[in-house]
Amino acid sequence: MTTSPSHAPSYYAATAVGASARPCLAGDRDVDICVIGAGYTGLSAALHLAQNGRSVAVVEEKRIGWGASGRNGGQLHSGQRLDQHTLETWLGEAEARALFDLAEEAKRQVKAAIRDERIDCDWHDGLIHAIHRRRLIAPARREIDHLRTRYGYDGITWLDHDDLATVIGSERYLCGWRDASAGHLHPLNFALGLARTAEAAGATIYEGTRAVRIGEQARRVVTTDGGTIRASDVIVAVNGYGSGLAPRFEARIMPMNNYLIATEPLGDRLATLIPGLEAVADSRFVVHYWRPSGDGRLIFGGGETYSTAFPADLARFVRPHLVDVYPGLQDVRIDYAWGGTLALSMAKMPVMRRLGPGLYACGGYTGHGVAIANLAGKLMAEAVLGDTARFDVFARIPARSFPGGRLMRFPLLVLAMFWYGLLDRL
Numbered sequence: 001m002t003t004s005p006s007h008a009p010s011y012y013a014a015t016a017v018g019a020s021a022r023p024c025l026a027g028d029r030d031v032d033i034c035v036i037g038a039g040y041t042g043l044s045a046a047l048h049l050a051q052n053g054r055s056v057a058v059v060e061e062k063r064i065g066w067g068a069s070g071r072n073g074g075q076l077h078s079g080q081r082l083d084q085h086t087l088e089t090w091l092g093e094a095e096a097r098a099l100f101d102l103a104e105e106a107k108r109q110v111k112a113a114i115r116d117e118r119i120d121c122d123w124h125d126g127l128i129h130a131i132h133r134r135r136l137i138a139p140a141r142r143e144i145d146h147l148r149t150r151y152g153y154d155g156i157t158w159l160d161h162d163d164l165a166t167v168i169g170s171e172r173y174l175c176g177w178r179d180a181s182a183g184h185l186h187p188l189n190f191a192l193g194l195a196r197t198a199e200a201a202g203a204t205i206y207e208g209t210r211a212v213r214i215g216e217q218a219r220r221v222v223t224t225d226g227g228t229i230r231a232s233d234v235i236v237a238v239n240g241y242g243s244g245l246a247p248r249f250e251a252r253i254m255p256m257n258n259y260l261i262a263t264e265p266l267g268d269r270l271a272t273l274i275p276g277l278e279a280v281a282d283s284r285f286v287v288h289y290w291r292p293s294g295d296g297r298l299i300f301g302g303g304e305t306y307s308t309a310f311p312a313d314l315a316r317f318v319r320p321h322l323v324d325v326y327p328g329l330q331d332v333r334i335d336y337a338w339g340g341t342l343a344l345s346m347a348k349m350p351v352m353r354r355l356g357p358g359l360y361a362c363g364g365y366t367g368h369g370v371a372i373a374n375l376a377g378k379l380m381a382e383a384v385l386g387d388t389a390r391f392d393v394f395a396r397i398p399a400r401s402f403p404g405g406r407l408m409r410f411p412l413l414v415l416a417m418f419w420y421g422l423l424d425r426l
Contacts, residue, residue, distance in 0.1 A: 004208035007063050010071055010338035011262035011299065012188035017120050019192055022064070025206040025226035031055040033384060034222045034231040036211045036245065039069035040369060041362055042237035043194040044109075044377025045384075050201035052385055057229050058203060059222065061210040065191030067241050068369060071340030073260065073289045073301045074187045075127060075279045076110055078179050079103045081348040081366045083143045084151065091397070098393045100151055106375035107181060113374075114185070119193030122294030126278030127182035130164060130173035136283050137175060144177060155181040168280050169273035170325050184279035184291045187370065194374075214245055220358055233384045236361035237377065239369070240343035246361050251401040252351045253343040253364035257310060260301040260340075261318045262293060264333040270296050273326065287367065288321055297335070298322075310339045342367065345399060352376060352394035360384065362394075 004021040007013040033049050035042045038060035046056045060066070080087065080099050087096035114123050131137055147153040157178045159167065164176045195205055206226070214234055215221035222229045236246050240255035266273070270292055274280070279291035290300040302321030311317040314337035323330050345351050345364035350372055352362040360383060362376040376394070383391040 005062050005066075007066060007188070008071065008338065008340070009336075010188075010260075011293070011297070011336035012070055012186060014336065015186070015189075015295070016192060017189050018196060019063075019188075022205045022207040024208040025057075025059060025224055025229070027227045028229070029057055029227070030230045031057045032231060033057075033233045033235065034059065034220070034229045035235045035237060036214075036222065037067075037237035037239070037241075038064045038191075038195065038205055038207070039067050039237060039239060040191060040194070040373035041239065041377045041380075042235065043069075043191060043198050044374045045235050045237060045381045046203040046205070046377075047194065047198040047201055048378050048381035049384060050198055050203040052381070054385075056198075056203040057231070058198070058205040059209040059211050059224055059229065060205065060207050061241075063207050064195045064205065065188045068239060068340050068342045069191045069373070070188035071260070071338060072187050072342070072369065073279075073281075073299070074184045074291060074370065075281060075289060076107060076183050076185065076370045077127065077281075077368050078107065078153075078155070078182050080372070081368045083139075084146060085139075085143055095393065095396070097151070102375060102379075102390065102393060103371065106371035109378065110185075110190070110371060110374055113194060113197065114190070117193055117197045119190055119197075121186040121189040121193060123183060123185045124277055124279075124292070125180065125183045126276055127179045127184065128159070128164070128168060128176055128278050128280045129179065130168060130176040130280060130282040132173055132283050134174060140177070140283075155179055167274065167276055167278070169275075172325050173282065178278065182279075185370070186294060190370075210243075211245060214359065216356075218357065231358075233358040233360070235377075235380050235384070236355075236359070237363075237380075239363040239365065239373070240341040242363070246355055246359070249351065249353055249355055249361045249363070252399045253345050254402055255341050255343055257339050257341055258301055259303055259311070259314050259318050260299060260338055261315055261322065261334050262336040263298045263300075263329065264335050265296040266298060266332070267296060270298065273298070288325060290322075290325070298326075298329070300325075313337075314339055342369065346402060347397065347399060349397050349399075350376060350394055351397075351399040352379065352391065353399075354383065354388075354391075354395065364399075
């Protein structure tokens with residue numbers, strides 16, 4: 001391959017800043033570390049390794065941020081995907097607290113990169129959680145009280161029905177809360193900014209370069225369709241786009257498609273919907289999530305499919321979910337519609353593993369990748385550099401393989417998603 005492919009069509013690709021193509025690998029290279037995948041995880045790992053004086057080559061089959069990192073809902077959440085009560089019951093208070101502290105660091109890491117590197121990615125503070133079922137209210141209140149009293153986290157404000165309706169412009173939900181230290185951004189522009197920072201630190205990024213095999217030698221050889229890279233350590237950071245490079249790891253995460261739309265610019269209407277311009281996510285298992293864009297659109301994600309193929313008309317597919325929340329937007333024009341693939345794990349927690357000497361992988365962020373994927377790259381870089389303490393906090397989390405192996409895991413996911421989707425609607 002001699003040229004890099006285009007970014008997948010989306011609002012983010014259409015408004016990308018500094019998306020010039022990088023060269024493909026042509027020939028053989030010898031470096032300290034090879035990173036496979038130029039999403040948040042891989043770029044963060046490359047940045048931190050390069051800043052510590054290591055030579056780093058990143059190989060990306062498509063483009064920087066081509067996968068979930070450049071197509072997601074752009075929401076930066078607090079905490080892990082599981083609440084602290086659940087983590088304490090499962091892992092014990094010490095491990096749960098360590099995971100909470102790391103999640104807080106993940107938010108700070110993203111915000112610091114935006115601030116210090118002046119990444120133009122439409123950052124805005126604030127994320128609102130909206131509860132759609134009465135049975136979920138008491139657990140939410142209990143978790144918020146727990147975070148305040150036991151963790152000293154006071155960035156949360158409870159919203160009753162009327163308060164919530166005022167700040168999100170919809171009567172659809174019962175109540176919720178605002179998280180002031182969370183927020184939202186343009187995910188592809190953040191990835192591109194992270195890439196430029198990694199390159200400035202000395203990392204080299206090859207686009208349009210597919211890794212096809214990782215050798216078992218003490219000094220590993222990564223074979224690509226454009227040449228080979230010899231490295232002491234290899235980091236696999238492909239998340240939902242795995243292609244058999246690390247089959248034992250891939251069996252522990254499940255690819256899943258999600259879909260988004262971007263409306264026409266809404267002008268003054270946007271301020272009547274979300275006057276504080278925060279992001280919003282609801283309590284469904286198959287989450288509805290939305291946020292204002294930097295140019296005054298509403299970006300909305302929702303809906304699930306039970307096929308590896310995307311719906312033929314994505315705008316038509318997502319629009320009913322938008323209208324369920326905002327009936328007044330029934331006739332709004334949809335300017336962009338796109339889909340992408342994320343990855344989830346059985347436990348709804350990232351799977352971070354050392355797969356063998358000099359071989360690391362992480363994925364399965366289950367919707368919390370903006371924060372946690374960036375942190376994961378940093379923690380894997382620390383492990384490569386010899387400090388595994390924080391890496392091991394995640395590596396100790398049990399991670400079962402999906403039942404049925406690679407052939408049967410998708411049909412089982414279909415059954416599970418159908419069941420949980422039905423519960424959302426009942």
